[in-house]
Amino acid sequence: MSSKIMIEANNLTKNFERKIALSSLSFTIKQGELVALIGPSGAGKTTLLNSIGGLVPISSGELLLDGKSLSAHKKGKSFAKKVGVIRQQFDLIGPLAVIHNVLAGKLSEWGTMKSLFSLLVPQEKDLAIKALERVGLHGKAFEITSTLSGGEQQRVAMARLMVQRPEIILADEPVASLDPARADDILAMLTKIVTEEKQTLITSLHSVEYAKKYFTRIISMRNGEIFFDLPTEKVTDDLLAELYQLKSGVMA
Secondary structure (H helix, E strand, C coil), X not given: CCCCEEXXXXXXXXXXXXXXXXXXXXXXXXXXXXXXXXXXXXXXHHHHHHHHCCCCCCCEEEEEECCEEHHHCCCCHHHHHHEXXXXXXXXXXXXXXXXXXXXXXXXXCCCHXXXXXXXXXXXXXXXXHHHHHHCCCCCCCCCEHHHCCHHHHHHHHHHHHXXXXXXXXXXXXXXXXXXXXXXXXXXXXXXXXXXXXXXXXXXXXXXXXXXXXXXXXXXXXXXXXXXXXEEHHHCCHHHHHHHCCCCCCCCC
16 A cells, blocks of 8 residues: 555544534545544534535644645646545436436536537547446446436446546445445445555445445544544454444444
8 A cells, every 4th residue: 555645634623603523633544545434423424524525614723635735726627636526315417318427527627618518429438438337337328317226326426436537535425325235336346446546535334334344444433523543453343332332342
């Protein structure tokens, strides 16, 4: 694994009116790491991901991406090459053909005219089709996105990220709406692609089982604070029981 630090947080704090959503978080994440964020609902996982993605401004502290402050990264083309996001809701436009949703990963690079023309005649079509083949959607390029299953739509979102090619991928509960078999498929595929592309992945998950199966490091959060930050193999049932305030040390 590279020793290059991709994300560095120093005393990161976020307040929403009187509520403290993130409280003095400090951590570093290196290039190529597969990091799972776990913790009870309302722990601050989504707020942290949105802060890293530039969607929620931090209240205080310092957040560096690849050695530069978040504000120093220009939005648009530069930022799109640095950070990509995948969500539970997929963020796809249902009435459009699959290929157009995949090529949305290129919109930050294209000018307005090329983007509009691509809706009539898809630009860089071969790139999109290769990405779709890689996520197991061969032959689906011109199907209407809304007709696909949930698992297939999440694969379209992954193909879009492959076209975008960001250095950091933030995945916010990417499999929460999928059944267990499809969730397994998506996480296996996502972590495999990220590893092959030497990208950095931070994923929030409700499932401790998935976190332990697919990720090499687990950061747990509770009440806006980091509860523990450990290599996956050092995360014990006792720690998890304390995190979720269970009476038993056994996780379901």
